[in-house]
Amino acid sequence: MQELTHYINGEHVKGTSGRFADVYNPATGEVQAKVPLASAAEMDIAVQAASAAQPKWAATNPQRRARVMMKFVALLNDNMDRLSEALSREHGKTLPDAAGDVQRGLEVVEYCVGAPELLKGDFTDSAGPGIDMYSMRQALGVCAGVTPFNFPAMIPMWMFAPAIACGNAFILKPSERDPSVPLMLAELMEQAGLPKGILQVVNGDKEAVDAIIDHDVIQSIGFVGSTPIAEYIYGRGCANGKRVQCFGGAKNHMIIMPDADLDQAADALIGAGYGAAGERCMAISVAVPVGKDTADKLIEKLIPRIESLKVGPYTAGSDADYGPVVTAAAKANILRLVETGVDQGAELVVDGRDFNLQGYEDGFFVGPHLFDHATKDMDIYTKEIFGPVLVCVRAETYEEALGLAMDHEYGNGTAIYTRDGDTARDFAHRINIGMVGINVPIPVPLAYHTFGGWKKSAFGDLNQHGPDAFKFYTRTKTITSRWPSGIRQGGEFDFKAMD
Ligand code: NAD
Secondary structure: OEEOOEEEOOEEEOOOOOOEEEEEEOOOOEEEEEEEOOOHHHHHHHHHHHHHHHHHHHHOOHHHHHHHHHHHHHHHHHOHHHHHHHHHHHHOOOHHHHHHHHHHHHHHHHHHOOHHHHOOOEEEEEEEOOEEEEEEEEEOOEEEEEOOOOOOOHHHHHHHHHHHHOOOEEEEEOOOOOOHHHHHHHHHHHHOOOOOOOEEEOOOOHHHHHHHHHOOOEEEEEEEOOHHHHHHHHHHHHHOOOEEEEEOOOOEEEEEOOOOOHHHHHHHHHHHHHHHHHOOOOOEEEEEEEOHHHHHHHHHHHHHHHHOOOEOOHHHHHHOOEOOOOOHHHHHHHHHHHHHHHHOOOEEEEOOOOOOOOOOOOOOOOOOEEEEOOOOOOHHHHOOOOOOEEEEOOEOOHHHHHHHHHHOOEEOEEEEEOOOHHHHHHHHHHOOOOEEEEOOOOOOOOOOOOEOOEEOOEEOOOOEOHHHHHHHOEEEEEEEEEOHHHOOOOOOOOOOOOO
8 A cells, every 4th residue: 555755855755643534535535645744743844944044045046946837847847747647546537637627737837937027016206305225025935735635736836835935935725535646746846946945735625724824933824725614724824823815615506598509508517517526626517597488498409418317437548527526425425415405305307316427337437417496595506515516596587597506605617608798797796706707618727817706605805826826925024215315304293294
């Protein structure tokens, strides 16, 4: 049995807490490795190493720091197959989807190559007589990030690349379900020229996360995961005086207007609802067709598409549309929620409950499901299922459809399918959701824009990547300077205007 490690101060280090978690191959159901779960004492070793290394890194000129990012991008491309394979083996997603996971992280690293421009600061010449004023963005010090299982390459890179480009040291606590790729990323960053101690990976569970939250030296925490944990970390992290941003769960609605191209909308729903087995925070999990005729036609188009979905292990390459879910517990939770849908009266028009993949009977595969006539009080509508289950809630009018999405507690992403510009524009303006697609089912912003939801999908003021990341990972300092020739004699007792 492979025993994974932490990556502390440039070395792979065995866990010493005596606690481990099993890492599965979700396609076969076998335990393929065990990952150490760090104690607070192990976390402290990483924090001390980060703290010792960070000042020199912060003093390195930003262009040299950016060169590490450039080299890292090249190494990611060189290692794309190896990273994708390791990612699929632990997560279960298909190989092309795993390459996409690495790619969307890589794009944020590319953006961080522009750090010198983003960190330049502001200068006002002659703000007063002989007085200049300038603002600089300085690194926070030691930062930490806690990441979810569903994007084990992309989300760590969204955090550590801007943090490190800004001159911080970063401690990553990845998901204990798929920790191998984060460890590989730390190795590649050092191959790219990053000094030891600037990026470390400390594996663990709640104990390691609590050690981050309570550590005096750690200045900021980035979190992505489920909403209850996001709320917990945000509350306790802020109470401890840290800068915290936490991104939580989702229930993304797609509204399908009567004038939409229904074949396009159905194709979009298949990819956005069932891709990655529905384990995406930007997956569409609710379809809201407007009007009975739209709903009937949409369901008719969806059923054959869903029934012909190919579910398989990642080794099937692009012959599988989606793979297994991450653990047996995740599978059990999805199937439990499906039962509540049936019990509460929704119509299960595609029933994946008896799905079985020959040769992979112990894998965590879940067949595709489609519910029609769900209502807003049902658990399958209120709760995040995070599986290959699409829930159709019919609406009579556009206003009713809009109201559904607006009243839901989550506000990560949403989409509208229509040919009418006025409707699309109205939707984009009024909806209280952070990321909006117009005839685009998964509107994930590119690296140079920012990513973040509203309502219970995000806690904190700034989004991930884009310019917000450079604000989150720096503090502003403003200097007012005057040299002796500009200084008048005698004390000054009033609050000066810069005349
Ligand atoms: P999770 O909340 O179970 O775990 C996320 C991280 O928190 C992991 O590193 C885990 O070790 C840690 N953690 C778990 N329990 C904890 C506890 N009690 N105290 C402290 N830390 C704890 O989430 P997951 O199952 O790994 O990921 C799926 C969730 O993430 C879904 O809800 C999904 O919507 C969400 N997600 C959100 C976004 C976004 O940008 N909004 C992106 C991806 C995933």
